Amino acid sequence: EDQVTQSPEALRLQEGESSSLNCSYTVSGLRGLFWYRQDPGKGPEFLFTLYSAGEEKEKERLKATLTKKESFLHITAPKPEDSATYLCAPSNQAGTALIFGKGTTLSVSS
């Protein structure tokens, strides 16, 4: 069965304190893994797509990496505006849909 687990559920950081969010998945024949940012009461905003193990993508203070079983979202020197829930979503084995994790809620204080 296709599954995805994100950890931690919640993360509190001081401004400038770097950290990583984890996404563990069990999907055979992964076609893609997606990261989204979601602010309260809004729709998810697309961040990255990763297609193969070893791939990395960066955007401002965020860097996403992918292995055969996990993906990490690294946040370098975060700012309060980075506070949000980050969602991970690998594609399912059938290639028809995404499987969303429950998310990691990040709070960055100044």
Add this chain to the structure above:
Amino acid sequence: DGGITQSPKYLFRKEGQNVTLSCEQNLNHDAMYWYRQDPGQGLRLIYYSQIVNDFQKGDIAEGYSVSREKKESFPLTVTSAQKNPTAFYLCASTLTGASYNEQFFGPGTRLTVL
């Protein structure tokens, strides 16, 4: 601006009533999706459509119905058979139905059953 619109933003329903949530996109995307999000839960797929006049059930389709008569529109009806409809509903679209294409989301509709 290209994007996905959902209406209304907030919707209140009495028990036993059917309600329809609107989703429109002007991105010329082939595939469209409906998700439900509950507090502390991941997004769960209700229905999806890869082409006009065709749609498939997702993981939690019971109590919901959809139609896809136009490429731009994918309305979701929450029927009285849905036992716990209070949730945040999200519509998404993607260029094709292939799961390696990123999905773009609308702003969501929050449905509350009174």
